[in-house]
Amino acid sequence: MGSSQSTSEEVRELVGKTGFSSDQIEQLHRRFKQLSGNQLTIRKENFNNIPDLELNPIRSKIIRAFFDNRNLRKAPTGLADEINFEDFLTIMSYFRPIETNMDEEQLEHCRKEKLRFLFHMYDSDSDGRITLEEYRNVVEELLSGNPHIEKESARSIADGAMMEAASVCVGQMHPEWSGEVFQLRKAYVCVF
């Protein structure tokens, strides 16, 4: 990125929208160009070039999260075919640390956004609910590398955990009932 007028204005816009600093945006732009092969958009195939990502058991869900219209704030369902740099930054901004100068309202909003991102990762059919099937799907993916675990044991682990979660909150899990989902809420505060 050079020092011409139009690009620095774009950078300022992005700083406002996503909350990254201009240095970070420049660095992420370099990474974006590297991933996209100097194109303006990234497709799913571009993520296949990252060797470290291949080790991650939920890589398909992570990659999918980049193209999820709910995370991109474009539509309530569906997947985008390709994303541009602004979309890339939008997804990355979910992982920004909580700033110390935020007030209660901003803090609450920030946490909800992060929670929602992870909820979308479980809820693959975008119906706003995590069903037992979707839950099992995640557990199976996480345990998929181990050839000694059969599908049956993976299922029973998932079912067991689902019962635990269900006993804490009523019925299916819904992000609006954040007051009752103790596990999820308290857990992520430490991570982020």
Added chain:
Amino acid sequence: MFLLLPFNSLIVNLLGISLTVLFTLLLVFIIVPAIFGVSFGIRKLYMKTLLKIFAWATLRMERGAKEKNHQLYKPYTNGIIAKDPTSLEEEIKEIRKSGSNKALDTPEFELSDIFYFCRKGMETIMDDEVTKRFSAEELESWNLLSRTNYNFQYISLRLTVLWGLGVLIRYCFLLPLRIALAFTGVSLLVVGTTMVGYLPNGRFKEFMSKHVHLMCYRICVRALTAIITYHDRENRPRNGGICVANHTSPIDVIILASDGYYAMVGQIHGGLMGVIQKAMVKACPHVWFERSEVKDRHLVAERLTEHVQDKSKLPILIFPEGTCINNTSVMMFKKGSFEIGATVYPVAIKYDPQFGDAFWNSSKYGMVTYLLRMMTSWAIVCSVWYLPPMTREANEDAVHFANRVKSAIARQGGLVDLLWDGGLKREKVKDTFKEEQQKLYSKMIVGNHEDRSRS
């Protein structure tokens, strides 16, 4: 037209005289020292002068940048991720601890477990250790080569003039000189080794062969204006051993072979390379493979073992990484050469990128383009460390031995020691690696599950 005649002969005379002078200078100052292995110190003086000029140029740029309030140096690239070096188990335990009010070991799987993998995934998408090893290193100061100019822009007229002068010197003076030297060196090699090949086998032939090889490599070194500093020369490889080194470019061969007499290993190429290879093998037993033989690993191992077992034969020169890396790290060594069982002499080569980046990005540049780039840089400056010999221990397997040698080389050269395979430049990750993380995680969960069902 008649008026041109006296000028014509004058020009021809001048041309003739200057060429003669040039060739005499070439002979006296470059080729003769190469033959005898001595040095006038011209290259070191050249390097010192260049450094002074670069320092001045960078100072001017910094001053100019400050005046215009423009940021000169890019921020440190590791700043965007707040990395936490804890293991998978520790992190998941911590997440669970903060999540539930129950005891640590009761739930087998929690919704929150996904957080760890999600975060790790994001970290690698933002920045990963492997991909950045396959592009040239970025410099912090400008060395007046426009090809390394990422951050620095037009600052002043004086600097541009200096840069222009640099281009003139490099392309019009240094380049023809270097090409002439390279041509001399290569043709002397071919002619010399062919002639030595006609001698009867014996001590004299060996002596002549060694000196012909050394002389020609030294001329090639000067053709690239390579300024090499050798350390610990008492550890140089001996007969019957294998010399392994980290690989940055094809020039590595010239650098090592100009200080020692090695048997090369490689595939027979066509064209000029093939001619050189065939000539070389007449004078001394190098190990060249046909293209079809290269695929057969047993055959390769057999021939190498055969060569190594004969203690009178020369040390073999091998680059176990298998591909060119950009000289900031050392990647996985292929275990083939470590299975043979000979003494291994590790060598670390570290280039100084300030004078010219020697890394060959074979997907970006072909061989000829690469050589031209090398010959139009200021110089190739590098350090070579000969490390003490290593042998495989009784209960050690080849992979472990290879890693041990690799760490020694990385430590000496100040390079990052990576477990990753250099082949990732072109191929994908092997499935066996993918399963490691998943196995670790599932062990954690299933372990708990089994304990529970038992109690």
